[in-house]
Amino acid sequence: MADDAAGGVRRVVFRELSERARRVAGYMRSELGVGRGDVVAMLSWGRVEVLEVLFACSRIGAVFAPLNVRLAAPELTDLAGDVQPKALFFEGEHARKAKAVAESLGVRELVHIGEGGFGPSVSYLEAVDLGGDDSPELVGLEDPVMLLQTGGTTGRPKWGVVTHRMVFWNALNTLRDLTMPGDATITAVPLFHIGGYTYTLPLLLYGGVNFIMHRWSVDRFIELVERERPTFLFLVPAQLKMLVESPRFWEADFTSVRWITSGGAALTPELIRAVMKKGVVQKQGFGMTEMGPGVFALDPWDAERKMGSIGKPNLLVEARVVKDGEVEASPGEEGELLLRGPSLFGGYWRMPEETERALRGGWLHTGDVVKRDDEGYFYVVGRRKHVIRSGSESIYPEEVERVLLAHPKVEEAVVIGVPDPKWGEVPKALVVLRRGEKLTKEELAEFCEGKIARYKIPKYLQVLDEIPKSPLGKVSRAALAKLYGKPEDSY
CATH class of the missing domain: 3.40.50.12780 (ANL, N-terminal domain)
Known part of the structure; x- marks a missing residue:
């Protein structure tokens, strides 16, 4: 196994991978107080340590929960709050987001990978050095080993249980x-x-x-x-x-x-x-x-x-x-x-x-x-109802709409997916403005910055006098996509 997380190429043989996972498991149990059923969150794009922590969790019956580093700090806090992690591992480059999550949720057990830790966080290398015998926990086939973000009808990501x-x-x-x-x-x-x-x-x-x-x-x-x-x-x-x-x-x-x-x-x-x-x-x-x-x-x-x-x-x-x-x-x-x-x-x-x-x-x-x-x-x-597929990411319209509706000029908002030659689909905002107001795409993007991930910020804006609804007052996204599903602005 190899990665390029530290700039150069690092190669790890299976014996080393297994030994480091064993030592991290021992450290989590003895020093962080992580036990069976506890959730351990990870904030990283991808590197060998991600798998080491995953395997360490599997050895002691803990549950590994990787967080999407593309999300803004408020989104990460909301998502991590659903699983209440006992410990948080993070790459130094994501320290600011990790600190926001830890402070908001009261996570005290923190381990930083590479440079850039803060306050109480411990170096990953120190965790490997201090880790000892993990005494593997006997787990069953139906026990959870990992949580991964997925979609659903509620308009916000959920955690799927990987056994x-x-x-x-x-x-x-x-x-x-x-x-x-x-x-x-x-x-x-x-x-x-x-x-x-x-x-x-x-x-x-x-x-x-x-x-x-x-x-x-x-x-x-x-x-x-x-x-x-x-x-x-x-x-x-x-x-x-x-x-x-x-x-x-x-x-x-x-x-x-x-x-x-x-x-x-x-x-x-x-x-x-x-x-x-x-x-x-x-x-x-x-x-x-x-x-x-x-x-x-x-x-x-x-x-x-x-x-x-x-x-x-x-x-x-x-x-x-x-x-x-x-x-x-x-x-x-x-x-x-x-x-x-x-x-x-x-x-x-x-x-x-x-x-x-x-x-x-x-x-x-x-x-x-x-x-x-x-x-x-x-x-x-x-595709699944409502979900916008943009590259490898899933965008949930209701999640974006909640941010748009917080804008002081916006009265109503619906987000749909429109074709994009590079990403497959990108979000487009259909909005009704408050009386006498004007709004540009650039203003809207600036308002969204930091509240949601950048790939979720609408790439197109269309201002409407009203958003068509069914006789029951419900919005049909399919109907709106047919009417306004072109990748263009109008305001």
Whole structure:
């Protein structure tokens, strides 16, 4: 395993990774008072220490909760408040946000990675040095090992419970057809998203090589591919588009790469063909926090013949397409995707009603609209209700709307997704202003700065006299998208 978090390249062998995780586990238990069921939060883009802390948590029955470093401090505090972490590990570059979270929630057990600690925080290296025998805790398959942020109908992110069972079976699903001795990958997706674990954990189980990028850069990625010689990769469509648009890509040596898997948003045929023109197989995958990253897979030999398909369910995944409630859809018909299998998540953290709603009848009701062809290949037709997919991020309109409605000039606000050539979708604000007021996109962006992550700030603004509603007074986002779904400003 390797990373570039400290500027240069750092390589870690499995024995060292295991020993450091053991010592960190001992430190958390003896010095931080972390025990079974306690939540340990992490604020990092991605580096070897993230996995060390994850494995340390698994040894003592604690629960690992990586936080999205792109979020503003108030958002992080709100999100972390839902899980009440016992301890917080953070990279020095995120010390300001870590301090805000710790002070707001009263988190006293703090460990900083690299330079930049504050007050009571302890150096990670000191934690490794002081850590002793962790006396591993016996855990069950249904015990939680990790919490990952996911979406829902409430308009705010929730925490999905990743159990030991889910991690194990997802790894087997991913490894079944994908790996050979000597396989390697580069993790270019942040480790606070489910996509960051697509190949990371399965390769560790198999004994493969994994290079964790600390932060995405297309030039750096190309450099790493040529030097590290990965055999397969996972990228979100936005990253893939940056790759094919880089002149360096067409000159670079990608001969070691057997294929690139992409997920998180739809791939256009043009993008798939561009990658294949380079001589690399490009295939679509499909996963989610509630079921893991390895839910559907398109075999490399079908990548061109079934272009646009997410493939078939993996061996340990059952999938149904239903319409009008629970009626099975015929091939070619659209319907909601239902899933079940041993890689199913453990529910939403301390949200029994949301969990029951999602797992009705023992099936995960995904909210995704799909169709299946005569050969059993699946195609995603639509996205989950309301959610805007921007690159690898999910933007929840209600979350942005709450900030917009706090603006003194705004009377009403609705946020929709509009097409973007780079990110797939970006948010657009539809607002009704208070009488006599005027507002520009720049003013609105300045107001949002620091309250929500920058990628959530509306990229377009349209001022309306009124927002159309149904006879019951409800807003139809689908109808608004048809009326105002162009990437343009109007005010």
